[in-house]
Amino acid sequence: MARLIFxxxxxxxxxxxxxxxEAIGARNEPKFSNEAAAMMVLSDTIHIMLLTKPFYSTFTSKPIADAHSSSQVILCVSCASAAEVDQLVEVAAANGGRADPGPKQDMGGMMYGRSFEDPDGHHWEPMWMDPQMAEQGAHPVESVTADS
Known part of the structure; x- marks a missing residue:
């Protein structure tokens, strides 16, 4: 069985x-949704659990971060093409999200990524990678300093 992420x-x-x-392509799963939570199915293996803040608080004693003013995680999701990356960001912006809170990543036809925030400020990064580049794997990155 494939491992799922929630x-x-x-x-x-x-x-x-x-x-x-729903506008960016997820579908609601009513069996796991109520007035405090909604399961949104993004793919066969990726599920987004939208939890009202009072309900979310029942799972942790930590304060809930304001995703509009702080960052805790960037959620990267693959796309089939660079055009799909652009389309997803445009649809997100047209439906209450914010386009490109992070820098666009264009690696000359090898990899392409952009970002958007949902209405609550959660940072998503759709990306496309050339399948041949994915096969080759990561290469060493030169260190970058503030003086560069």
Whole structure:
């Protein structure tokens, strides 16, 4: 069985968040949704659990970060093409998200990525990588300093 991932995100307005994630291609799974949570299926293996902040708080004693002003995680998701990356960012922006909070990554036809934030500020990074580059794997990165 394939391992599944359930990304749990605290949200201010559950209905607004459901509409946003439906707009970018997720579907709601009503069997695991109620007035406090909604399961949004992004793919066969990626599920987004939208949790109202009071419900989210039942799973942790830590304060909930304001994703508009701080960063804890960047959620990267693969796309089939660079055009799909652009389309996803445009759809996100047109449906209450914010386009390109991070820098665009264009590696000359080998890799391409952009970013968007959902209405609650959660940072997503759709990316496409040339399949041949993926086969070759990572290469050493030259260190970058503030003086560069």
């Amino acid at each position: 990304v749990n995100l605290p949200v201010d307005d559950l209905e607004r968040s459901k509409l946003f994630y």
